[in-house]
Amino acid sequence: MAILGLEGIRKSFGGNRVLDGVDMEVGRGSICQLIGSNGSGKTTLINCVSGLYVPDSGRVVFDGTDVTRLGLRGTFRAGLVRTWQIPRPFAVLTALENMLVAGGPNRGESFLRAPLRGWVPDEEALVGRALSLASDVGLEGKGGERGSELSGGQKKLLELGRAMMSGARMVLMDEPIAGVNPTLAHEIFERIERIRREHGITFLIVEHRLDISFQYVDRVFAMDGGRIIAEGTPDEVSSHPGVIESYLGGAP
Ligand SMILES: Nc1ncnc2c1ncn2[C@@H]1O[C@H](COP(=O)(O)OP(=O)(O)O)[C@@H](O)[C@H]1O
Ligand SMILES: [Mg+2]
Structure with missing residues (x-):
C-alpha cells in the first residue's frame, strides 16, 4: 500500500515547464530513489512533495491526506519530513x-x-x-x-536522527552521500536500511552515486524532462534504454 501518491504533478517557472505530469506511488516502508540528469526536475519534485512549492496542478497525497497545499509546516506536522525542514543543527x-x-x-x-x-x-x-x-x-x-x-557524514547521520526525533514517518533526502567517503556512505545507507526495517519509516532519496545506493534501495524512479520515464528495481531501471540514453550515458 502506498504511503505517498503523486497524481499529475505539473509545475512551470515562467514559460519553462519543469514538471510535466508526474505520477508516482511510494510503498509504505520502502526505500525509493529518484534519479535523473541535472535539470530533469528532481529537486523541484521534492520541493512540491515537501510543500515548499505548490504545484500548478495535480495532487500530493500522504497517508490518505491531501497535503498539496499544506506548505512546509503542514507536511512536516503530518510526518512527511525533509531533513532540512528541521531547524538546522547548531554548531555549539x-x-x-x-x-x-x-x-x-x-x-x-x-x-x-x-x-x-x-x-x-x-x-x-x-x-x-x-x-x-x-x-x-x-x-x-x-x-x-x-x-x-x-x-560531514556524521552530520548526515545526525540529520537522520533528528528527522526521527521530529516524528517523521517518511523522510525525503536530497543527496545524502554527496561528498562522503565510501565507507561512511555505505554506513549511511546501512543505517537507513536498518531504520526502515526497525521503525517502518519510508524513504525517498535523490542520489547520484548509484554504485553505492543501488545496493540498498528497493525501487528506483528515473526522471527526464519533468516526467518519470522508468520505474522498477535498480536492475530493471539501469537496463532501461531511455535511462541509459538520458542519464547513464550511452551503452551500458
Ligand atoms: N525556483 C525556480 N525558478 C525558476 N526555475 C527553476 C526554479 N527551480 C528550478 N528551476 C528550473 O527547473 C529545472 C529543473 O531543476 P531541478 O528541479 O533543480 O532539477 P534537478 O534537481 O533534477 O537537477 C531547471 O531548468 C531549473 O533551472
Ligand atoms: Mg537537484
Missing part, C-alpha cells in the same frame, strides 16, 4: 542536544533550561528516546560532541 550544541531540539515544538528549548531546574519526567523520556535513536543512526558515543566537530 552537542549531537545529543541537537537531537533533543528536534524532539518537538518548544520541548528542546525547555530541555536546554533543564540544567537550571532539573529534568521533568517528560524530558527524561525525551532524553531516553534521543539516546536510543542516536545509537540507531550510529552516533553512539558521539552524543557529547559538538555539531561543529562532527564530520
Whole structure:
C-alpha cells in the first residue's frame, strides 16, 4: 500500500515547464530513489512533495491526506519530513542536544533550561528516546560532541536522527552521500536500511552515486524532462534504454 501518491504533478517557472505530469506511488516502508540528469526536475519534485512549492496542478497525497497545499509546516506536522525542514543543527550544541531540539515544538528549548531546574519526567523520556535513536543512526558515543566537530557524514547521520526525533514517518533526502567517503556512505545507507526495517519509516532519496545506493534501495524512479520515464528495481531501471540514453550515458 502506498504511503505517498503523486497524481499529475505539473509545475512551470515562467514559460519553462519543469514538471510535466508526474505520477508516482511510494510503498509504505520502502526505500525509493529518484534519479535523473541535472535539470530533469528532481529537486523541484521534492520541493512540491515537501510543500515548499505548490504545484500548478495535480495532487500530493500522504497517508490518505491531501497535503498539496499544506506548505512546509503542514507536511512536516503530518510526518512527511525533509531533513532540512528541521531547524538546522547548531554548531555549539552537542549531537545529543541537537537531537533533543528536534524532539518537538518548544520541548528542546525547555530541555536546554533543564540544567537550571532539573529534568521533568517528560524530558527524561525525551532524553531516553534521543539516546536510543542516536545509537540507531550510529552516533553512539558521539552524543557529547559538538555539531561543529562532527564530520560531514556524521552530520548526515545526525540529520537522520533528528528527522526521527521530529516524528517523521517518511523522510525525503536530497543527496545524502554527496561528498562522503565510501565507507561512511555505505554506513549511511546501512543505517537507513536498518531504520526502515526497525521503525517502518519510508524513504525517498535523490542520489547520484548509484554504485553505492543501488545496493540498498528497493525501487528506483528515473526522471527526464519533468516526467518519470522508468520505474522498477535498480536492475530493471539501469537496463532501461531511455535511462541509459538520458542519464547513464550511452551503452551500458
Ligand atoms: N525556483 C525556480 N525558478 C525558476 N526555475 C527553476 C526554479 N527551480 C528550478 N528551476 C528550473 O527547473 C529545472 C529543473 O531543476 P531541478 O528541479 O533543480 O532539477 P534537478 O534537481 O533534477 O537537477 C531547471 O531548468 C531549473 O533551472
Ligand atoms: Mg537537484
